[in-house]
Amino acid sequence: MKKSGHTKTFKVRIRDKHAKVLRAWAFSVNQVWNYCNELSHRSIRERQNWLSGYDLQDYTKGSAKELGLNSATVQMIGHEYVTRRKQFKKSRL
Template sequence: MKKPSGLELLSDSTHIQRMEMKATKTLKLRVKDKHARLLSEWAKAVNFTWNYINELSERSIREKGAFLSAYDIQKYTDGAGSLIGLHSHTVQQVGAEYVARRKQFKKRQLKWRKTSGRQPQPGLGAIQKRLCKVERWSHHIK
C-alpha cells in the first residue's frame, strides 16, 4: 500500500478532524497546611509586583504621556524575581496580564492589589499557579 502524500492527507476530512482535536487535562491537588505559608508568600509577591507595575505605568503616562507595553515593563522588572522570591517568568506574566487588563478596561491605572489579613486578594492566583514553576516531589512543593 502506498503511503499518502501531504496533499492527500490534507484532502482527507477524517485526518483533518483528528488534527483539530485537542485535549486538556486538569490536575487537582489538595494543598496542605504546611504549604499555605509558601503559597501566601508567593501571592504577596505577585501583589507587590502588580502594585509596582501599576505605579510605574501611571507615572509613565503622567510624565511621558505614553502607555507602557509588556515589553517596556519587562525592562523595568529585570532581576526583580530573585529579589522578591518569584520566578522571572512569573514577573513577566504579571506585567503582560496588567497590560492586557489595562487595555481591556481602557483605564490609565487599575486598582491596587492588597493583601488584607492572612488572605491575599484573589484573582491573580492563576498566574502563580501556572507560572511559578511549582514542582511537586513526594509531598513537597518547591
C-alpha cells in the same frame, strides 16, 4: 447544534505546610502588580507614554530572585497587567 458552556469547579484543600509559601508568593505577585500599576500610571501622567508589557520587563528585570518568583512569572504579570489595562481602557487599575 449549540454547545453549552459548562464550567467545572474543583475544591482543593491545601495542606497547612504549603500555606506559608503560597502566602509569600501571593504577596510577591501583588508587589509586582502594584509596581507595574504605579509605574505605568506615572509614565502616562508625566510623559503621556503608555508602557507595553515589554517595557515593563525592563523595569522588573532582576526582581524575581529577590521576590522568590520565577522570572517568567514576573514577565507574565507585566503582560497580564497591560492586557487588563487595555481591556478596561484605564490608565490605572
